[in-house]
Amino acid sequence: MTLAFVPLYIKFMGVEAYGLIGLFTTLQVVLGLLDMGLSGTLNREIARLSTLPDQVQEMRNMVRTLETLYWFLACVIGMVIVTLSPFMAHRWVQAEQIPPEAIEQALSIMGLVISIQMCSGFYSGGLMGLQKQVLLNKINVVTSTLRGVGAVLLLWLVSSTVQTFFWWQIVASAISTFLVALFLWRELPSHGEKAVFQIGIVKNIWKFTAGMSGIAILVMVLTQLDKIILSKMLSLEMFGYYTLASAVAMSLGRLTGPVFYAIYPRLTQLVSLDDQEGLKHLYHQSCQFMSVLILPIAIVVALFSYEILFLWTQNPLMAEKSHLLVSILVCGTALNGLMNIPYALQLASGWTSLSLIKNLIAIILLVPLIIYMTIHYGAVGAASGWLILNMGYILFEIPIIHRRLLRREKWRWYIQDVCLPLLAGLSLAGLGRLLFVRPNSEFLLMLYLITLSLLTLGITGITTPIARTWLYRRVFDKFSTGHQS
Numbered sequence: 362m363t364l365a366f367v368p369l370y371i372k373f374m375g376v377e378a379y380g381l382i383g384l385f386t387t388l389q390v391v392l393g394l395l396d397m398g399l400s401g402t403l404n405r406e407i408a409r410l411s412t413l414p415d416q417v418q419e420m421r422n423m424v425r426t427l428e429t430l431y432w433f434l435a436c437v438i439g440m441v442i443v444t445l446s447p448f449m450a451h452r453w454v455q456a457e458q459i460p461p462e463a464i465e466q467a468l469s470i471m472g473l474v475i476s477i478q479m480c481s482g483f484y485s486g487g488l489m490g491l492q493k494q495v496l497l498n499k500i501n502v503v504t505s506t507l508r509g510v511g512a513v514l515l516l517w518l519v520s521s522t523v524q525t526f527f528w529w530q531i532v533a534s535a536i537s538t539f540l541v542a543l544f545l546w547r548e549l550p551s552h553g554e555k556a557v558f559q560i561g562i563v564k565n566i567w568k569f570t571a572g573m574s575g576i577a578i579l580v581m582v583l584t585q586l587d588k589i590i591l592s593k594m595l596s597l598e599m600f601g602y603y604t605l606a607s608a609v610a611m612s613l614g615r616l617t618g619p620v621f622y623a624i625y626p627r628l629t630q631l632v633s634l635d636d637q638e639g640l641k642h643l644y645h646q647s648c649q650f651m652s653v654l655i656l657p658i659a660i661v662v663a664l665f666s667y668e669i670l671f672l673w674t675q676n677p678l679m680a681e682k683s684h685l686l687v688s689i690l691v692c693g694t695a696l697n698g699l700m701n702i703p704y705a706l707q708l709a710s711g712w713t714s715l716s717l718i719k720n721l722i723a724i725i726l727l728v729p730l731i732i733y734m735t736i737h738y739g740a741v742g743a744a745s746g747w748l749i750l751n752m753g754y755i756l757f758e759i760p761i762i763h764r765r766l767l768r769r770e771k772w773r774w775y776i777q778d779v780c781l782p783l784l785a786g787l788s789l790a791g792l793g794r795l796l797f798v799r800p801n802s803e804f805l806l807m808l809y810l811i812t813l814s815l816l817t818l819g820i821t822g823i824t825t826p827i828a829r830t831w832l833y834r835r836v837f838d839k840f841s842t843g844h845q846s
Contacts, residue, residue: 362509367608368675370513376602377598378526379605380601380604381459381523382526383603385475388475402427403483403486403490404489404622405629405708406490407491407626409633417552420550422556424487425557429558431479431480431483434479435477435480436476439472439476442469442471443469446466446468481541484545485541488544489623489625490626492626493548508537512533515529579717579723580720602740605679610694613694617655617701624702624705625709628643631709641767644702646827647702651701651702652779652782652783652821653782653825655695655699656782656783657814657821658814659692659694660790666683666685666688667681668806672807696751699779710766715762731743777826782824785821785823790813
């Protein structure tokens with residue numbers, strides 16, 4: 362729905378207002394990652410304590426303690442945004458059609474939305490630590506529908522201003538936070554004792570929390586620097602086009618995120634139980650599944666970005682200005698998605714120092730490059746910086762991980778988990794690009810892209826053992842059932 366409603370947002374509010382939504386998304390990521398690592402810590406600690414039946418009360422006390430700290434932090438962040446909104450509206454954002462006063466009001470509302478949504482993310486981390494992903498997904502389906510459909514209806518029927526959009530985000534965010542908090546406390550095991558705030562809990566987990574916080578800050582710098590620079594250097598209209606391209610490319614995170622959060626608690630449990638065989642099996646299965654999930658989509662989007670944007674927005678100018686950005690950004694995002702499971706393995710093992718050092722080195726080496734490329738090549742340069750960053754992760758981080766964790770599994774990750782499905786998908790989709798002749802009918806164009814995507818998915822899946830095993834079992838079960846009948 363996030364993608365589906367973008368053309369409607371632009372239609373009702375204009376591309377400048379959508380640029381403000383892009384700034385809101387950037388602020389949300391930047392400030393949401395400054396949660397001091399509390400949500401990631403809650404996820405890991407609940408998963409770890411769930412294997413210890415005698416730690417029920419400690420689990421509840423931990424949620425209460427971190428909850429109190431998190432709400433305080435979220436309120437501080439919200440007040441900071443409201444305080445800085447006049448400066449940002451008059452000195453930072455470059456708008457031609459929206460007056461600074463309207464931008465200032467929108468930024469103040471953003472501060473309230475970000476505070477509430479941060480707390481929703483905290484409670485979601487707790488539910489994922491309990492491995493209640495299905496319950497959390499049901500809540501997200503309801504609240505995402507409410508957020509997106511409600512915003513479109515209000516813009517259509519009430520007022521097509523950006524302030525209306527953000528006021529509705531406050532309502533939707535409050536409902537989302539209330540629901541995830543309610544169900545987290547309901548799902549926590551209980552001995553009938555009241556959960557209490559204990560400062561000693563913070564002392565026990567502060568090292569991991571500090572590591573998570575440091576990683577979050579560095580990741581924020583690496584992933585959001587391009588948008589921060591562009592929001593200052595480009596007009597709000599051009600920043601809107603970049604935001605559109607980023608929304609398409611980063612939508613892959615909608616696929617990788619749920620896999621990460623489903624696998625991470627289970628990896629933590631296997632590490633706690635020291636089940637190395639189970640850990641290795643789940644690790645490679647998850648990596649292969651991630652490849653099959655994201656590579657076919659990324660490859661087709663990268664090769665047919667103009668056609669996809671045109672079908673989606675029905676705007677040739679918008680497709681022309683954004684398609685190259687989409688191709689570059691989606692390649693970087695796909696590589697980033699492939700690193701999700703190795704990163705989960707690090708966190709499950711309590712190893713945060715590697716990501717801290719890695720991201721610090723990346724900032725020292727790549728941030729000047731990103732700034733240089735942005736200044737000289739604009740949005741395309743910034744997008745290229747994102748791609749280079751994630752290529753570096755693939756080439757340098759994986760060998761370091763497997764020197765310490767799951768030794769002798771490096772080449773299996775490169776060849777079996779990633780390279781074979783990547784080459785298979787590229788071969789088929791690349792052939793489809795070479796043979797492509799654009800039809801006159803949009804329906805035929807859509808049919809061609811869907812068919813090519815399915816074929817790319819099929820050939821990518823067949824190259825991985827997890828997909829072949831699943832397919833064999835399905836066929837064997839049907840054959841056995843038919844033979845017995």
